[in-house]
Each structure stands twice: as structure tokens, then as C-alpha cells.
Amino acid sequence: MTLLSVEHLTMAFGSLVAADNVSFNVERGSIVGLLGPNGAGKTTVFNCISGYYPPTSGKVTLESRDITRAPAYKVARLGAVRTFQVVQPLKELSVLDNVLIGAFLKEKSTSKARGVANRCIDLCHLSEYRDALAGELPIGIKKRLEMARTLASGPKLLMLDETMAGLTSTEVNTAVELILKIRESGVTLLVVEHIMEAIMPIADKVVVLDGGKKIAEGPPREIIENEQVIKAYFGEKYSKRMKQERQNGPAPAHS
Numbered sequence: 001m002t003l004l005s006v007e008h009l010t011m012a013f014g015s016l017v018a019a020d021n022v023s024f025n026v027e028r029g030s031i032v033g034l035l036g037p038n039g040a041g042k043t044t045v046f047n048c049i050s051g052y053y054p055p056t057s058g059k060v061t062l063e064s065r066d067i068t069r070a071p072a073y074k075v076a077r078l079g080a081v082r083t084f085q086v087v088q089p090l091k092e093l094s095v096l097d098n099v100l101i102g103a104f105l106k107e108k109s110t111s112k113a114r115g116v117a118n119r120c121i122d123l124c125h126l127s128e129y130r131d132a133l134a135g136e137l138p139i140g141i142k143k144r145l146e147m148a149r150t151l152a153s154g155p156k157l158l159m160l161d162e163t164m165a166g167l168t169s170t171e172v173n174t175a176v177e178l179i180l181k182i183r184e185s186g187v188t189l190l191v192v193e194h195i196m197e198a199i200m201p202i203a204d205k206v207v208v209l210d211g212g213k214k215i216a217e218g219p220p221r222e223i224i225e226n227e228q229v230i231k232a233y234f235g236e237k238y239s240k241r242m243k244q245e246r247q248n249g250p251a252p253a254h255s
Ligand SMILES: Nc1ncnc2c1ncn2[C@@H]1O[C@H](COP(=O)(O)OP(=O)(O)O)[C@@H](O)[C@H]1O
Pocket: 013, 016, 017, 018, 036, 037, 038, 039, 040, 041, 042, 043, 044, 045
């Protein structure tokens, strides 16, 4: 069943069309990867879905409810919550208090909100940092805090914007495990990620943008062989060589 539907989404900044007629669906319970080179329009699509930018045209539907142009706080209450590429915790507050703010979005009782916050802190392996000041955490931990905070708001759809950028390979593995655990807990995920090795093995479907346009959509094993995708990431020359190699076998190393 479809949870999120994006139809013909267009976002223009003056003459620059950052998202150009983008359409895709996110099925309930799935992990969908939103990929593309830098400047492809991924964050812009997130901003339009989550209510930070009103799209120039197009339609966004969450659980059959039209949320196009709904403000961010309303979209969050309806269950679509995003993280930010540049993490912005409240620096002067503890990890627990930051996550509590997320929990209070849906939970009115303090004791219940505290329970939710503590569960999310444990899930995101942040227990040892519970009382630490958010501003003093290293970047990898800040990113997990951002995930815990958004998770505490009880989302149906969690949208992660490059939460793995700048992490060590061990931290990336932890983040991948965490994404799988979040999905197991019943949350659907839309994930913008640059690290292909991290997202490809866990995504049910991948949507690829380039220059604001959707250039491919499908299961990861199809996407990694898609010529337009290879061209967008590695350039025309590499894409031609890959094609030749697929036809004739690998070229000699010195050619
Ligand atoms: N608020 C904005 N005003 C003007 N241009 C913007 C704005 N946000 C993004 N852009 C431009 O839109 C394009 C897509 O950006 P973005 O969505 O951040 O790409 P990605 O997240 O895929 O790297 C870029 O050319 C970027 O400079």
C-alpha cells in the first residue's frame, strides 16, 4: 500500500529548476533510497515533501491526504519527519532533552514522553550520552541524536538526509543496522544517501535524480547497471567503457 505519493513535483528558484516534474511512490514498510550526484535536487525534494518549501507545482500525498504546501509542523504531526543534512541539535540541552522535544510532538504526558525518548535513545545506541550536552558531541553521535529526536516524534515516514556522510566505516555499519531496526519497528524510510554501498543492500527501491529530473527508478540491482545512472555519477567516458566491457570482457589494464 502506498504511504507517500509525489506527483509531478517541481520547485523552481528563479530560473533554476531544482526539482523538475519528479514523481515516485513510497510503499508502506519499505526503504526507498533517493540518490543522485551533488546538486541533483534531493534535499529540495525533501524540503518540498516535509513542508519547508512550498513547491512551484505538483502534488504530495501522505496516506491519501493532500499535504502539498502544508507547513512543516503539520506535516510532522501527520507523520512525515525529516532529518537535516547539517545537523542542528539544541546545543545547550542534553541528549535526553533534545529527544524529549521530539517526543512532545505527539505525547502530552511528561512521563510517557520520557519513556518514548529513552526507548529511542537506547535504539540509537545513545544511552552513554543521555546526559551529555548536545553541542559537545562528535559529529557521528550528533547524527544519531538527530535520528533519535525525529524517531521520538513517532513518524510513519522517516526521511533521512545524508545521515552517513562523514562517518567512519564502523559508524556506517551501525547506521545501516539502525535503519533496518527502525523499519522493523514499523516505520517507512525515505533515505538520501551518497554512500552507495550502504544504501544499495538495504533499499527495496531506488529513485535517482540528476539535474532536478528523475532519471531512473527500480530495485537496486537494476539501478547499478542503468546506463544513465552510471553516466550521471561517473561521466560519459566511463559509461561507454563499462558498456564495452560488459560486451567484450574487461579491457587490458594498460589500454
Ligand atoms: N533555497 C535555495 N535557493 C536557491 N537555489 C537553491 C536553494 N536550495 C537549493 N538550491 C539549488 O538547487 C539545486 C539542487 O540543490 P539540492 O536540492 O540541495 O541538491 P542535492 O541535495 O541533491 O545535493 C542546486 O543547484 C542548489 O544550488
